[in-house]
Amino acid sequence: MSEVAVGKPIPDFVAASTHGDISQETLHGRTTVVYFYPKDSTPGCTTQAQGFRDHHQDFADAGCQIVGVSRDSLKSHANFTEKQGLPFALIADPDENLCELFKVMKMKNMYGKQVRGIERSTFLIDKQGVLIKEWRGLRVPGHVDEVLKAVREQA
Structure with a gap:
């Protein structure tokens, strides 16, 4: 399985989510x-x-869907x-398949200890399934607005 890169189609995948299975194919269009x-x-x-939730309609109006991914279980996601x-x-990714595909697993410092975890990252994929923009190691404040701006510019 190849990894993602800006300007290239995202590789095929299938993952369980709170809305049923999601794949590269279901995102297409x-x-x-x-x-x-x-x-x-x-x-x-x-x-x-909450930021993505509060701007969900703005993203939808721009023809964009949102999908979140962590290593948590579907039960945790449902709650x-x-x-x-x-x-x-x-998407529940306890086996880190999508995390590895998107190369978001990093060593991080937590309370003075090195731990392996997800680096907060966002990816913008166009209608043809091509990765057009990525944000890695981001900070939460202002991020959703920045992503929405990029979506509107792309639309």
């Missing part, structure tokens, strides 16, 4: 934001999900979705 986040119900991840009122799919 719509602009898609795929965002990777470390963990359900943590402060930064909750703020990020997070219900608690936060998330209108978009969350």
Whole structure:
């Protein structure tokens, strides 16, 4: 399986989500934001999900769908979705298949210890399934607005 690169089609994949299986094929035909986040119900991840939730209609109006990805289980995602009122799919990637495909697994410092985890990252994929923009190692404040601006410029 090849990895993703800007200007190239994303490789084939199939992953379980809160909205059923999602694949490269099911994303085809719509602009898609795929965002990777470390963990359900943590402060930064909750703020990020709320930002995408609050702007969900703006993304939809621009012809774009949103998909979140973390290593959490579908059960955890279902609870997070219900608690936060998330209108978009969350992919469960406990085996890190998508994380590896998108190269988002990094060594990070947490409370003075090195731990392996997801580097907060967002990817913009066009209607033909080509990766057109990526944000890696991002900060949550202002990020959703930046992604929405890029989606509108692309539309």
